[in-house]
Amino acid sequence: MSGFVSHFTNRLDAKGRVSIPAPFRAVLARDGFEGLYCITSSHCEAVDAGGNELLSEINKRSEAFSKLSPDHDALAIALFGASENPKIDGDGRMVISDMIRDHTGITDHVTFVGMNYKFQIWEPEKFREYRAEAQRRALAMLSGQVPVPSQGEPA
Amino acid sequence: MSGFVSHFTNRLDAKGRVSIPAPFRAVLARDGFEGLYCITSSHCEAVDAGGNELLSEINKRSEAFSKLSPDHDALAIALFGASENPKIDGDGRMVISDMIRDHTGITDHVTFVGMNYKFQIWEPEKFREYRAEAQRRALAMLSGQVPVPSQGEPA
DNA sequence: TGATTTCCCATGGTATCCCATAAGAACCCA
């Protein structure tokens, strides 16, 4: 079935907890990962989060470098050093760690953004800005592509 | 097999629900998708909706870029972050979310427009205007006054 | 032992489920 879709903004409480959106929890449960896998994004002020599907995607990436090579070691350190495994409590909440706070600038609200095989954690205002930019880029990327075979386009 | 055809206008109730036209429900049932897949249209004030067939169309687009790359992230945010999976209740209704409201301007009535492999959700008055404009353009194109654009809506 | 984290329960608002009803379409049988 489908993965992480849509976006939600929830509130951080006094203890630094935030509810993970219920639809995302359902996807994680199906995926079977214990807890959550989080890693800072290398190219934007967000944190990638997900379960086994995200993890295997990252593994696939690092396997492109042969083990024992300096490149592989450096990559491993970068990946594991920038990652965390937050627990999810009985009510479906996680705590926003200092690492996530520092990298995202989150203070009192958190935006969760579905990206199918993973989702991202954003500071709401920063997300709005990034999204506007992403939509511009997406339009450019898609229009350069071969047209999709839609027959019914009105006009 | 036959897809979504014709168009229907239904009423929003006090709870923000609206009946999905029965013929469309029949198509969705055949498609086998649980619920509905919705995504805002990038070139008009409408929302695209459908089942697996629409979803695979979206997936196809994003799979052209390798995961974890900046390009893929931007595209995933534009596509999946701007999507939703409304449920369909036992009576064949869906709720019009704030996202759909904002993007379409829907207040109390909803027009469903069949487009074969997907359908669109419109504010009725906006749809009338859009359709009239589309017909003018079609006529102009047929009479040879305007070079026929291959695809890709130029605003 | 004080501070922090984890577990558990409470609550208000909202979404979902379920049933009722009315209008219309299709159907059937004389």
Add this chain to the structure above:
DNA sequence: TGGGTTCTTATGGGATACCATGGGAAATCA
């Protein structure tokens, strides 16, 4: 052909379940 009957569909509304959030108590850590 016509009139009655049954089904489907759109819509309304009450009851229930779910979810995000808050806070206390127990457990863990330094």
